[in-house]
Amino acid sequence: MNITLADHVSVVPGEDGSSVVLDQRNGRYWQLNATGAMILRLLLRERNTRDTVRALVERHPTAAERIPGDVETLLATLRERGLVTV
Incomplete structure (x- = not known):
């Protein structure tokens, strides 16, 4: 899986970690809170959900059970809206 932004999409980071x-x-346009923005940054950097989940669990081990679902939900929403390609 190779996750990238669609050609017609841009992301502007906010001062508070949001995007x-x-x-x-x-x-x-869509506003992502700091958590959503972090997930998107990691999806684009890691290019797949497995490594994105792993990076997030390393940073936030107490949320390990919730992270895979959050990543999949955000990715599904971004795909539905045509904002990323997989």
Whole structure:
């Protein structure tokens, strides 16, 4: 799996760790909180969910049970909206 931003998408980081994801085709945007922004950054860096989950669990071991579902949910939403390609 090779996760990348779609060509028509840009991400602008916020000062508080959040990010804004902009679909340049239609001007729609989505605000990601700091956790969502971190997941997106890791998905784009690691290029797959397995390594993204592993990196997040290393940083937040107390949330290990919840992390895989959170990663999959965000990735599914980004895919549905055409913001990332897999």
